[in-house]
Structure formats: C-alpha cells, structure tokens
Amino acid sequence: MDITDTQQAILAMIAERIESDGVPPSQVEIAHAFGFKGVRAAQYHLEALEQAGAIRRVPGQARGIRLVSSPAADLVPAAGDDLLRLPILGQVAAGLPIGADAGVRTWSCWTGCSFRRRPTTCCG
Secondary structure, three states, rough: OOOHHHHHHHHHHHHHHHHHHOOOOOHHHHHHHHHOOHHHHHHHHHHHHHHHHOOEEEEOOOOEEEOEEEEEEOOOOOOOOOOOOOOOOOOOOOOOOOOOOOOOOOOOOOHHOOOOOOOOOOOO
C-alpha cells in the first residue's frame, strides 16, 4: 500500500520526535503540526500508516505509536517489555590498555532501579 506525501511527512515527524525526545508525538501534536482542524484527521493518517505497515499502535497507551523499522524504534520498549535496547557504536582499539582506571580511590555503585526504562534527553 502506498502512503501519501502527508503520511510520509507524519512518519518523518514521528521518527524525528522519537529520536530527539525519546517518545512519539501525541495525536493532538500531529494534528497541530499539520494544521488539521481536528484530531480525527491525524487518527485517519495514523490508521493508514498502520495498514501500510509503517507503524504499529499500542491500544490504550498514550503516545502508543511505534515505528516498525528504524534505529529509534529499537530504543522504545514495546508494551510489557522490560528491556532498554541501546545501540553499540564504534570499535575498541586493540593494543595495550590505556589505563583509565589507574589511581582509582573510590567506587560508585548503582542498582538497576537507578536508571529509567525509557530513553530520555534530560536528567531529573
């Protein structure tokens, strides 16, 4: 199924918001961004994107829009998923250790509950 230019733009907006904010836009935000008179127009386009296989929506969840295939989509946990997926970037240089831990005087210990389950761009 082909998607329209507007639907392609909505898809790009969803991907950008997940990448920048860690969460997809709400239907109201989509409606405002594209100048729709009501939220129903945004819902119509989201339904078409879901039928095209570009997104999937989680029923009953606010901002429950998930991209089917993208790097940003892999960071957002699915409903009921306790895993936070973090990409591994770059390579480790081979050779002698640099010694970043030389002279360690104390350690800071963290438990798993110290970290948020969902990606965020700010602390607090």
